[in-house]
Amino acid sequence: LKYARIIATGSALPERVVTNADLEKLVETSDEWIRTRTGIRERRVSNAEETTGELGYRAALQALERAGVKASDLDLIVVGTTTPDIIFPSTACLIQHRLGANGCAAFDVNAACSGFVYALGVADKFIRSGQTRKALVIGAETLTRMVDWNERETCVLFGDGAGAVVLEASDEPGILATCMHADGGYKDLLYNPVGVSAGFKDEPNHGVRINMSGREVFKVAVKTLDSLVGETLAAAGMHESDIDWLIPHQANLRIIEATAKRLKMSMDRVIVTVDKHANTSSGSVPLALDEAVCSGKVQRGQNLLLEAFGGGFTWASALLRY
Ligand code: ACO
Known part of the structure; x- marks a missing residue:
């Protein structure tokens, strides 16, 4: 079985909507400033119960149900997140247990906003190696926990x-190419200064915050x-005109x-959710993909280009036949 194929998608959002008008207060x-500079109109903000693990669990449950796959049939769970519920066990382990997938491999990937696309690339390699037949890949974040309001x-x-x-191992084409990169030399342009081993401060939110040179x-x-x-196009042996949908990170x-201009794509072939979700980091690409599938825009057999860029810096892509 040569390819990793996406057999179903799922997503989850917190209840509470925070509009730009709310932030004006x-x-x-x-x-006007927020819309013209970013395209954002509103975002969802988690309450205390809606943790990264909770949102990831709900998205996973929906994807498994739609796939008709039992949690106990999974060989691998990879979670892209930079806002884990706790440092350890990993969010992947927390979700694994709630799903009842105990025993399979489970770990988190921290690549900031590129986390989901990195996780997808990792799972693709596991499946191509023949070690894994069924994998669950999640992008889940509660980045507003880090925000200084x-x-x-x-x-x-x-x-x-x-x-x-x-994802399932298949003879039919699925993921055709993945690319992953990082350059830690750009750390100072986008980072959270606090962790366990360094930076802990006696400050509001323990000093956890987002430092960014926008x-x-x-x-x-x-x-x-x-x-x-x-x-990515070169790796898949494709041209701009072969791509049916661009599903970009929504920052x-x-x-x-x-990016659409670079691909000579009109914006009606680009999935945009940043207006409703803002930047959900690792959540953004799989949220946009699920919305595109559920709305009927993305159809089986189409070629999708997923890409993301985030803190690290990290950047990654996946070109796949849906
Ligand atoms: N409301 C009103 N004014 C603001 C706001 C705000 N929320 N924020 C900044 N301003 C002001 C600034 O103070 C500045 O004022 P000045 O000209 O008097 O100094 C002015 O608006 C313009 O600021 P710029 O930073 O030049 O605005 P820019 O057009 O670059 O837009 C933005 C800023 C939206 C942050 C943009 O640079 C951006 O999106 N950068 C990418 C960063 C990003 O997406 N980070 C997310 C994580 S990484 C990733 O996922 C890609």
Whole structure:
């Protein structure tokens, strides 16, 4: 069995909607500024119970049900997240137990906003090696837990959510190419300064926050994604015109538009959810994929290009036949 194929998708969002108008009450900002700079209109924000593990579990359950796959049949669970419920056990282990998939391999991948696409690439390798027949790949985040709601530069950008896919070994084409990269030299442009081994501070939220140089991140993201899509097409032996849908990481509509332009794709072939979800980090690509599948836009047999860029910096892509 040569390929890893997506047999079903699922997603989960927190209940609470926070609009740009709501944020106008917290910081000196405006709906107009947020919409024109980012494309964001609203985002979902988790309550205490809606943890990364909870959202990831709900997305996974939906994907498994739609796939008709029993949790006990899974060989592998990989969760892309940078906001795990607790440091250990991994969120993958927490979700595994709730699903009743005990015994299979389960681990988290931390690649910031590229987490889901990295996780998908890892699961693809497991399946291609012949070791794994059925895998669950989840992207789940509660990045708003890190947000400083007094800082307008960052608090308007993020939201919470999760998406999941069930992969199966198949002779029919599925994932055709994956690319993964990182450059730790860019750490200072986008990072959270606090962990376990370093940085813990006696400050509000223990010093956990998102430090971001927005304008610089924007520039590097556009340039890097430009070469990433070229590399991915070459790896799959395809051309721009072979791609039916672009499913990009949802950080900023202007970054998405730049990538679409590079691919010579009109925006009606691009899945956009940033207006409703804002940047959900590892959650964004699988959330957008699930929405595109459920709305009937994405059809079986079509070629999808998934890509993401995030803190690290990390960047990754997957070109697949759905
Ligand atoms: N409301 C009103 N004004 C604001 C706000 C706000 N929420 N935030 C910043 N401003 C002000 C700034 O203070 C600045 O004022 P000044 O000109 O008087 O100094 C002005 O707006 C313009 O700021 P810029 O940073 O130049 O605005 P820009 O057009 O670059 O947009 C943004 C900022 C949206 C952050 C953009 O740079 C961006 O999206 N960068 C990518 C970063 C990103 O997406 N990070 C997420 C994680 S990484 C990833 O997933 C890609």
